[in-house]
Amino acid sequence: MSKPVKEMIVSEYRQRFADVGGALVIDIRGIAANDNNQLRLGLRHKNIRITVVKNSLAKKALAGTVLEGIGAALDGPAALAYGASSVVDVAREIMAWTKKIKTLQVKGAILDGQYFEGKAGVKRLSEFPTREEAQARVVQLVLSPAGKVVGAAKSPGARLLGVVKEIQERLEKGQSISRVA
Secondary structure: OOHHHHHHHHHHHHHHOOOOOEEEEEEOOOOOHHHHHHHHHHHHHOOEEEEEEOHHHHHHHHOOOOOHHHHHHOOOOEEEEEEOOOHHHHHHHHHHHHHHOOOOEEEEEEEOOEEEEHHHHHHHHHOOOOHHHHHHHHHHHHHHHHHHHHHHHHHHHHHHHHHHHHHHHHHHHOOOOOOOO
16 A cells, blocks of 8 residues: 555545544454344444444554543454444444344443553443433432432421321311320
8 A cells, every 4th residue: 555545545544533432343354244244234324334344554543532542452354333422322232232243342442542452441431321311320429319309308397287288188077186196
């Protein structure tokens, strides 16, 4: 391959991965054509893309970016899986597909510059909460004490309302009110 062609490929990789904050490296070698098509279409519906890369050119293109650390996984046939709302979503989908397609290999992942090595690392990444899930947990933790305070404040009022209602019902029935339980 000539130097100008290599530079064009590196430039294309830089453009394609410029806004990508995290990615997975997978090996799709040995997957049957129908399984490969199902994998790509299934991931495409989840807004996840797969790009087969030339390792040396990808390492050159990713140098100095948040994806630079994934260069350690770019060994042998490799493809980058990226997209969705978070790399955690990508990891979850890829881990689900490894159960369906036994020949799909996961080499590693990167999230915010942190490298996750091998299938075990990607499995650990897939168990992380997504950004939205983490935000929901924080909101729940913040609101939980306030909910308990409101519940405690309402509790005596609810008992009082019950007593008033019981008195009203007894008076409507014409019963005397000596003690309400």
